[in-house]
Amino acid sequence: EAGVAQSPRYKIIEKRQSVAFWCNPISGHATLYWYQQILGQGPKLLIQFQNNGVVDDSQLPKDRFSAERLKGVDSTLKIQPAKLEDSAVYLCASSARTGGADGYTFGSGTRLTVV
Amino acid sequence: GQNIDQPTEMTATEGAIVQINCTYQTSGFNGLFWYQQHAGEAPTFLSYNVLDGLEEKGRFSSFLSRSKGYSYLLLKELQMKDSASYLCAVYNTNAGKSTFGDGTTLTVKP
Numbered sequence: 756e757a758g759v760a761q762s763p764r765y766k767i768i769e770k771r772q773s774v775a776f777w778c779n780p781i782s783g784h785a786t787l788y789w790y791q792q793i794l795g796q797g798p799k800l801l802i803q804f805q806n807n808g809v810v811d812d813s814q815l816p817k818d819r820f821s822a823e824r825l826k827g828v829d830s831t832l833k834i835q836p837a838k839l840e841d842s843a844v845y846l847c848a849s850s851a852r853t854g855g856a857d858g859y860t861f862g863s864g865t866r867l868t869v870v
Numbered sequence: 871g872q873n874i875d876q877p878t879e880m881t882a883t884e885g886a887i888v889q890i891n892c893t894y895q896t897s898g899f900n901g902l903f904w905y906q907q908h909a910g911e912a913p914t915f916l917s918y919n920v921l922d923g924l925e926e927k928g929r930f931s932s933f934l935s936r937s938k939g940y941s942y943l944l945l946k947e948l949q950m951k952d953s954a955s956y957l958c959a960v961y962n963t964n965a966g967k968s969t970f971g972d973g974t975t976l977t978v979k980p
Contacts, residue, residue, distance in 0.1 A: 788967075797874075797957055797970035798913070811967060846912060858903060859968070861912035 759862035761847050767868045773835035776865045780849030789822055789832050790846040798846055837869045874971035876958050881977045882948055890943045890956050890974045898964030904932050904943045905957040913957055953978045
């Protein structure tokens with residue numbers, strides 16, 4: 756089966772600019788996650804979707820970050836405006852079972868550098 | 871909240887055995903994942919322990935003690951390609967999600 760697709764692979768922007776990341780999960784996976792991974796740290800959950808509904812966005816900085824999964828398949832994560840501390844790898848993951856008790860399949864991530 | 875601790879770095883020799891420990895404190899614990907992450911790549915699933923005990927999968931084994939809040943990943947016959955970060959992640963039934971530790975960077979030397 757095809758894996759989790761993410762684009763772009765790399766992005767460099769200036770602070771205060773906007774950026775968007777795209778994710779296409781494994782076909783049939785209802786649960787989709789966006790994680791932020793800062794260098795040297797483990798992934799931190801930003802938002803979790805079940806189909807097209809938000810399950811958990813408690814750690815999403817909502818003043819600048821937004822995410823949507825309109826048709827319950829693809830998802831987009833946006834940052835507007837970006838700050839230097841947003842430099843990180845943004846990982847999208849999906850799971851077949853609700854909550855990911857079967858483990859996550861991660862995409863290859865988008866490495867964001869804010870200068 | 872949840873607290874997950876792993877050593878930051880470990881070094882081992884090719885062909886040897888290494889044990890990477892993970893301790894956790896959490897409510898609503900359901901199971902514990904181990905993921906492998908090579909530099910610049912996405913994490914990949916290694917194991918999932920729900921019950922106490924050791925589960926073996928080839929050169930990799932994972933152990934869980936629920937009463938002690940403790941797990942370890944055992945890597946045997948180390949190869950250079952095992953150099954990577956190993957992430958421990960606790961699955962919380964109540965929250966319906968996994969929380970990751972900061973990972974242990976393993977360096978395998980010749």
